[in-house]
Amino acid sequence: MQILNFIFGQLSFYVSLILVLFVPGYFFALAIFGKKKLLHPLEKLVFSLVLSIILVDFLMLFLDRVKIPLNRLSLVLGIGIISLASYVVYSYKKPSGAEKTGEKLFNFSKNQTYLLVLLFFLAVFARVLYLENYILPGTTDLGHHMYWAKTFAEKGTLANYEKKDILVENGTYSMSEPENISDFIIGEHLVFTAITLVSGMDVISYFPVLVLFLINIFSLLGLFLLTLRIFEDHPRGKTIAILTLFFIGPLFAIAPPQAKFVGGGVIGNVFGNLLMPAAFYFYFRFLRDNQKSFLLSALFISMGLFYTHHLTGLIFLMTMSLFVLSYSVFNFKNLFSEVRRWKKALFSKPILSFLFFAFVFVFLIHTPSYLTNRAVSSVVGEVAKVEHGGLTLGQFRVTVGELRIGLGLAAIFLFSLFYRKNVAALTLLGSWFFILFLASTKPTWLHLSIPSGRLANYETYPLSILSAFAFVEVFSLLRQKNTIIFSHSRKLIFGAFVVILLYLTFEGMNDNYQNMLPSGTPQKTNQTFHASLYLENKVSPNEMVVKDHIYLASDSWIKLFFMRDYNFPIYRANLERYENGIDRQEKCTLWMVSSPGTDGAKKCFSELNVHYVMVNEKFDSLQFAKDESFSRIYTNGEIGIYYRK
Numbered sequence: 001m002q003i004l005n006f007i008f009g010q011l012s013f014y015v016s017l018i019l020v021l022f023v024p025g026y027f028f029a030l031a032i033f034g035k036k037k038l039l040h041p042l043e044k045l046v047f048s049l050v051l052s053i054i055l056v057d058f059l060m061l062f063l064d065r066v067k068i069p070l071n072r073l074s075l076v077l078g079i080g081i082i083s084l085a086s087y088v089v090y091s092y093k094k095p096s097g098a099e100k101t102g103e104k105l106f107n108f109s110k111n112q113t114y115l116l117v118l119l120f121f122l123a124v125f126a127r128v129l130y131l132e133n134y135i136l137p138g139t140t141d142l143g144h145h146m147y148w149a150k151t152f153a154e155k156g157t158l159a160n161y162e163k164k165d166i167l168v169e170n171g172t173y174s175m176s177e178p179e180n181i182s183d184f185i186i187g188e189h190l191v192f193t194a195i196t197l198v199s200g201m202d203v204i205s206y207f208p209v210l211v212l213f214l215i216n217i218f219s220l221l222g223l224f225l226l227t228l229r230i231f232e233d234h235p236r237g238k239t240i241a242i243l244t245l246f247f248i249g250p251l252f253a254i255a256p257p258q259a260k261f262v263g264g265g266v267i268g269n270v271f272g273n274l275l276m277p278a279a280f281y282f283y284f285r286f287l288r289d290n291q292k293s294f295l296l297s298a299l300f301i302s303m304g305l306f307y308t309h310h311l312t313g314l315i316f317l318m319t320m321s322l323f324v325l326s327y328s329v330f331n332f333k334n335l336f337s338e339v340r341r342w343k344k345a346l347f348s349k350p351i352l353s354f355l356f357f358a359f360v361f362v363f364l365i366h367t368p369s370y371l372t373n374r375a376v377s378s379v380v381g382e383v384a385k386v387e388h389g390g391l392t393l394g395q396f397r398v399t400v401g402e403l404r405i406g407l408g409l410a411a412i413f414l415f416s417l418f419y420r421k422n423v424a425a426l427t428l429l430g431s432w433f434f435i436l437f438l439a440s441t442k443p444t445w446l447h448l449s450i451p452s453g454r455l456a457n458y459e460t461y462p463l464s465i466l467s468a469f470a471f472v473e474v475f476s477l478l479r480q481k482n483t484i485i486f487s488h489s490r491k492l493i494f495g496a497f498v499v500i501l502l503y504l505t506f507e508g509m510n511d512n513y514q515n516m517l518p519s520g521t522p523q524k525t526n527q528t529f530h531a532s533l534y535l536e537n538k539v540s541p542n543e544m545v546v547k548d549h550i551y552l553a554s555d556s557w558i559k560l561f562f563m564r565d566y567n568f569p570i571y572r573a574n575l576e577r578y579e580n581g582i583d584r585q586e587k588c589t590l591w592m593v594s595s596p597g598t599d600g601a602k603k604c605f606s607e608l609n610v611h612y613v614m615v616n617e618k619f620d621s622l623q624f625a626k627d628e629s630f631s632r633i634y635t636n637g638e639i640g641i642y643y644r645k
Contacts, residue, residue: 009200013207016199020075020191021214024059024082025052031086033293034093040106046221047297049214050278053271054304055082057190060158061307061366069156072197105232115242123220123249127259131213134263135206138525142265143556146203148184149192150560153203158186161369163566166586166608173588173607175544181566186369187308188267204529204560212262212270219274220249226281227465230425236472243468247404248460251504256457269454272312275305277461279316280428287327287338287424292345296354303358307368311450315435315458318446322431331423391441391456399440399456400463404504408433408463411470432462471500524553527638532561534634535612535641544610545569546592551616552639558614569614593620596644597627605644613642 025048033039039047059078060070068074108116137146151159162178192208201207227244231237254260261270282298285291306313328335345351362368397405412430439448440456539545539562549555549571562568572593577583584590588604593615595601604610613630615621617640624630624642634641 013195013199013201016195016201017211017214019079020056020194020198021052021211022048023052024055024079024086025049027083027086027090028052028055029297030090032296034090035095036291036293038289038291038293042106042221043225046218046225047278049218050222050274050301051297053191053215053275053308054301055079056194057187057304057307058361060190060194061186061361064158065365070152070158070193070197071156072200075194075198105228105237108238112238112242116245119242119245119249123245123253124217126250126253127213127216127262130254130259131209131263133522134209136522136525137204137206137208137265138521138528138554138557139264140554140556141267142208143554143560144566145184145188145265145267146192146208146557147560147563147566149189149196149208150203150563152189152193153196154563161566165567166570166588168586173586173604175608178565182369184369185268185308185310186366187304188271204557208265209262212265212267213259215270215274216258216262219270219277220245222274222277222281223248223461223464226277226284227468229281229285230422230429230465231469233422236476240465240468240472243471244464247464247467247504251509252460256454257460268309268311269458272305272309272316273458273461275301275308276312276316279305280432283320284424284428286342286345290341290345292348292350295345296350299351299354299358303361307366310368314448315439315455318439319431319435322435323428326427326431327423330427391453393441395453396437396441396456399453400459404459404463404467408459408466408470410474411466414470414473429462429466433459433466436462521553524638525557527636528552528554528558529561530636531614531634531639531641532558535614536561538633539612542609543612544608545612545614546589546610547571547614548593548616548620549573550575551619552614569612570608570610594623596623596630611644613644615640615642 022045026044028051029039029044029047056075056079059075059082063070063074063078137143148161160178161181161184163181164175164178167174167176192203192211195201195207195211196203199207224241224245228237228241231240234240252258257266257269257273279298279301282294282301286294286298302316305316331338391399412426412433436455436459439446439450440453440459443450443455535545545562545568547555547558547569550573552558555571559566559568570589572589573584575590578587578590587600588608591598591601592604592610593613596605596613613624615624617635617638621632621640624632624640629645630642631645632640633643
């Protein structure tokens with residue numbers, strides 16, 4: 001019976017993945033593109049995931065707005081209605097054979113196909129090796145995010161982002177009423193809530209990491225497709241796309257924003273790295289092919305991006321602004337004729353209908369939270385922390401890799417010399433690279449207050465495309481018969497090619513190795529979960545718990561066992577947060593863990609009604625063992641739970 005339950009549970013989960021992450025997007029793509037052969041099957045697969053994420057988000061926001069409970073029935077029916085309606089629209093569209101998917105573009109040689117399969121396998125394999133230690137979820141960010149996914153699933157409604165904090169008034173301590181949190185964006189959690197409700201799986205399982213892994217892999221395919229379309233008319237476009245997949249796939253597979261962000265649960269960034277290149281893909285194809293279906297897809301994905309991650313949305317908005325400006329400047333002679341060409345698509349019924357839908361949705365269904373709380377002010381404005389102040393050029397070089405920077409700059413130079421006819425490609429890739437460079441090195445110029453190192457990590461995406469282009473173009477130029485330099489040194493050219501490629505490979509694989517160091521996190525996470533399960537059944541509704549954040553592994557997941565509040569249990573934070581005068585105005589959580597026998601700690605225990613303390617046995621057990629007012633009621637060698645008599 002247990003085996004049958006396990007098999008049924010697995011089948012239910014994978015069916016739920018397909019239903020939530022692929023079915024609505026696939027049928028919606030049919031409705032948008034009709035019977036026109038504009039997308040290759042691989043493109044349909046990738047963009048089905050992109051569109052499904054957004055559709056499920058919008059569906060759940062709509063259901064919540066009209067007071068329909070979020071549960072398995074409402075979600076399955078909602079997805080079914082969207083899919084059926086999309087198919088009806090598709091069935092009424094007339095077939096058209098004028099447009100092509102680009103059969104030649106996807107007609108790879110046998111060797112190219114083998115290479116693509118190998119690169120994809122290596123990209124997946126490297127990530128799987130790293131994520132083996134993270135399949136049992138335990139990272140801090142993922143724990144915070146999954147609390148909200150579980151909250152929405154349990155309540156059947158999209159509850160407000162709120163938490164309680166310790167108040168200090170006239171020397172008396174108490175817990176505050178729920179206060180709004182500005183750090184979270186609703187789209188980061190809805191897909192996980194949907195999968196939980198449809199499959200019946202708890203978020204305290206392997207599935208959140210698996211979903212993020214899937215999205216990361218599809219973001220690689222999305223970048224490959226973007227590169228393939230950008231260089232569709234280039235004689236070596238396929239080689240550039242394959243090399244891009246090599247740079248972004250097997251090489252640097254673990255460093256942020258790749259597998260480390262997947263294992264770390266940096267959900268917004270992982271989603272953003274799928275949605276932003278997808279939006280660029282459709283905007284680029286609209287500029288080139290002037291198909292309103294491409295513009296509709298681009299606008300729809302852009303809207304979804306702003307409901308998913310405000311930081312990526314901000315980078316996207318700045319990149320698109322610079323892209324429009326630079327494209328207008330470099331293409332000024334043809335600009336007015338192109339605007340006239342776009343006018344028909346811009347004022348078509350599908351585009352105007354979407355704009356009306358977007359207006360109604362934003363103002364009547366769900367306004368993005370960062371427009372109504374402090375989320376925007378937390379990333380836009382004066383620099384608040386040292387790590388937000390910008391990287392030096394040396395730090396930027398170390399973060400991104402000097403060879404990739406060199407190849408990227410060479411690519412922009414070569415673009416301007418030899419590939420100027422593709423103005424859209426030059427200005428898009430140049431804008432993407434330059435905005436990230438400026439945001440990570442000179443954030444004050446853009447009035448940004450974001451961790452600069454994190455922004456620099458995103459240069460991986462545009463630099464992979466630019467590096468691949470430069471790599472292919474330089475050696476192609478050197479091999480031409482009319483090239484004076486190296487005209488009689490083919491072996492030298494080939495040798496230089498091999499040396500640079502080997503250096504890049506060694507650098508990337510060494511980076512993977514350095515990030516693959518073993519860790520005892522899964523075992524410690526398991527111990528934290530066991531202790532939490534024990535304590536969950538001990539604490540009465542009116543009793544409080546204090547835990548340690550410094551030495552407890554996976555402590556952000558403890559609140560998912562209680563589901564009382566985002567800040568339950570209250571916790572001792574990193575020590576510097578009590579000293580900087582900004583983060584922690586109270587000292588109760590510090591005293592109750594570090595010095596429980598002091599008068600201040602006793603006052604905190606009493607007034608906050610704290611009866612249980614959860615700490616690491618190695619670092620924080622001595623002060624409780626010596627205090628007769630505490631008794632140890634649980635230990636697993638790693639974690640001890642003490643009860644205050």
